[in-house]
Amino acid sequence: xxxxQRLQVAIEQQNSLLCIGLDPDVTKLPASLxxxxxxxxxxxxxxxxxxxxxxxxYKPNIAFFEAMxxxxxxxxxxxxxxxxxxxxxxxxxxxxxxxTASAYAQAAFTHFNADAITLNPYMGGDTLEPFLxxxxxxxxxxxxxxxxxxRDLQELILADGRPLYLAVAxxxxxxxxxxxxxxxxxxxxxxxxxxxxxxxxxxxxFLLPGIGAxxxxxxxxxxxxxDAHRSGLLINVSRSVMYxxxxxxxxxxxxxxxxRTRDAINQVRHSA
Amino acid sequence: xxxxQRLQVAIEQQNSLLCIGLDPDVTKLPASLxxxxxxxxxxxxxxxxxxxxxxxxYKPNIAFFEAMxxxxxxxxxxxxxxxxxxxxxxxxxxxxxxxTASAYAQAAFTHFNADAITLNPYMGGDTLEPFLxxxxxxxxxxxxxxxxxxRDLQELILADGRPLYLAVAxxxxxxxxxxxxxxxxxxxxxxxxxxxxxxxxxxxxFLLPGIGAxxxxxxxxxxxxxDAHRSGLLINVSRSVMYxxxxxxxxxxxxxxxxRTRDAINQVRHSA
Numbered sequence: 339x340x341x342x343q344r345l346q347v348a349i350e351q352q353n354s355l356l357c358i359g360l361d362p363d364v365t366k367l368p369a370s371l372x373x374x375x376x377x378x379x380x381x382x383x384x385x386x387x388x389x390x391x392x393x394x395x396y397k398p399n400i401a402f403f404e405a406m407x408x409x410x411x412x413x414x415x416x417x418x419x420x421x422x423x424x425x426x427x428x429x430x431x432x433x434x435x436x437x438t439a440s441a442y443a444q445a446a447f448t449h450f451n452a453d454a455i456t457l458n459p460y461m462g463g464d465t466l467e468p469f470l471x472x473x474x475x476x477x478x479x480x481x482x483x484x485x486x487x488x489r490d491l492q493e494l495i496l497a498d499g500r501p502l503y504l505a506v507a508x509x510x511x512x513x514x515x516x517x518x519x520x521x522x523x524x525x526x527x528x529x530x531x532x533x534x535x536x537x538x539x540x541x542x543x544f545l546l547p548g549i550g551a552x553x554x555x556x557x558x559x560x561x562x563x564x565d566a567h568r569s570g571l572l573i574n575v576s577r578s579v580m581y582x583x584x585x586x587x588x589x590x591x592x593x594x595x596x597x598r599t600r601d602a603i604n605q606v607r608h609s610a
Numbered sequence: 611x612x613x614x615q616r617l618q619v620a621i622e623q624q625n626s627l628l629c630i631g632l633d634p635d636v637t638k639l640p641a642s643l644x645x646x647x648x649x650x651x652x653x654x655x656x657x658x659x660x661x662x663x664x665x666x667x668y669k670p671n672i673a674f675f676e677a678m679x680x681x682x683x684x685x686x687x688x689x690x691x692x693x694x695x696x697x698x699x700x701x702x703x704x705x706x707x708x709x710t711a712s713a714y715a716q717a718a719f720t721h722f723n724a725d726a727i728t729l730n731p732y733m734g735g736d737t738l739e740p741f742l743x744x745x746x747x748x749x750x751x752x753x754x755x756x757x758x759x760x761r762d763l764q765e766l767i768l769a770d771g772r773p774l775y776l777a778v779a780x781x782x783x784x785x786x787x788x789x790x791x792x793x794x795x796x797x798x799x800x801x802x803x804x805x806x807x808x809x810x811x812x813x814x815x816f817l818l819p820g821i822g823a824x825x826x827x828x829x830x831x832x833x834x835x836x837d838a839h840r841s842g843l844l845i846n847v848s849r850s851v852m853y854x855x856x857x858x859x860x861x862x863x864x865x866x867x868x869x870r871t872r873d874a875i876n877q878v879r880h881s882a
Binding site for chain 2: 361363399401402404405407408411412415431432433434435436437438439441442444445449458459460461462463464465466480483484485486487488489490491492494495496497499502505506509
């Protein structure tokens with residue numbers, strides 16, 4: 339089964355488009371974990387235990403684990419073994435030439451056993467192929483991101499009148515998706531851009547950061563990004579779930595916020 | 611002292627533009643290391659010990675170490691402590707939003723103590739700033755890479771008639787280099803493109819992959835890329851030095867090949 343099929347099955351089984359970003363910031367951990375030598379693992383483990391039936395996917399950002407040094411990589415390795423009914427997207431934004439990309443793919447898909455990875459398309463198709471040749475694993479390509487600097491390159495207008503990010507969407511849908519395992523990262527903060535990408539890519543799954551802390555509007559984003567089956571989206575939230583409470587009840591608070599977000603998504607999704 | 615100044619001083623002190631890429635491939639290690647439990651460390655250590663007075667810089671590609679799992683990160687950490695008179699460029703091609711980029715910068719500049727890092731500019735200026743705010747550390751931005759897929763995005767023609775990679779060069783030189791620590795990655799395989807980038811960026815250092823295994827012509831690349839002071843380039847070679855011999859004399863063979871390449875570069879450089 340291709341990754342995009344696997345993702346669709348998981349979305350239906352969990353009845354959820356919620357993706358929880360795991361970006362553990364050691365300075366923001368609950369005070370109750372202050373004396374825990376394995377605090378980041380304990381914290382993420384508790385969040386996952388409290389939300390694994392609510393979220394369809396988890397998206398650990400490898401940068402936050404790398405910043406901890408060796409222990410961070412070891413922590414991430416253990417966390418990614420906790421559940422296998424969720425889709426694990428390693429947020430790594432990789433992109434490099436063939437033999438290097440193969441090494442990154444080995445790290446992501448073998449060492450971490452990730453179901454999917456985020457990829458940067460700037461170096462072109464041959465740098466994506468070592469990931470995408472694994473049909474059962476997915477690659478979410480950066481298309482139109484939610485940060486202010488996305489305008490520097492992504493919005494540059496090409497000679498054919500399109501902004502660069504739509505050329506990326508076109509390549510993704512029409513050249514790089516031969517194994518049915520390509521997705522796109524499209525920020526939730528610009529519904530018009532999201533709609534334009536959906537028009538070019540009616541069948542690709544999109545990973546949407548930008549809801550919550552970054553200010554994206556959930557209803558607008560869903561209406562712009564849902565596919566013809568009212569699916570095909572992963573709505574990522576990180577801080578609003580992970581730091582729903584800094585008190586000892588942080589896991590229960592995370593669960594409540596995850597349920598609230600999942601249900602708010604499903605209300606729009608099933609209201610058509 | 612800014613990174614670009616530090617690099618220039620190192621180039622003059624070593625009288626070398628040679629950068630050795632450390633891409634250890636466990637399947638290519640010399641047979642004599644077969645029973646060495648720490649073979650990748652031993653191999654890279656021997657290469658470094660044999661070339662540290664010939665190369666101005668080392669460029670370990672973190673992907674090859676990540677692919678080894680925890681032990682790879684630990685190996686790279688030890689290797690990057692071996693010399694401090696060389697410039698250490700962590701080849702990681704990172705690029706992510708603010709707090710994530712800060713975490714990557716911490717991993718690169720604090721954990722690994724890298725002097726510079728390679729960065730992917732697709733997400734824009736605010737994703738580069740967490741690295742570039744460290745004026746004594748450098749960021750080499752992907753501009754025009756040496757792989758076939760570089761044409762997919764980098765050569766797309768913009769409405770103003772320029773290819774995308776020249777817009778990146780322009781932003782690098784005229785917007786992002788306020789701390790004098792921006793460099794560019796420009797493949798040696800396309801001398802015309804290299805010359806066009808040099809015209810836009812007369813003062814930035816360029817890191818040139820593509821000589822050797824990838825077929826770039828050294829003399830053409832130097833003539834196209836040297837700055838007004840016959841400097842401002844790092845010529846990267848990886849496989850031709852690391853795998854100069856697979857026999858027990860691999861370190862001596864690596865040294866001989868490094869000296870040959872450094873001298874061939876200097877002959878062109880000092881012949882003007």
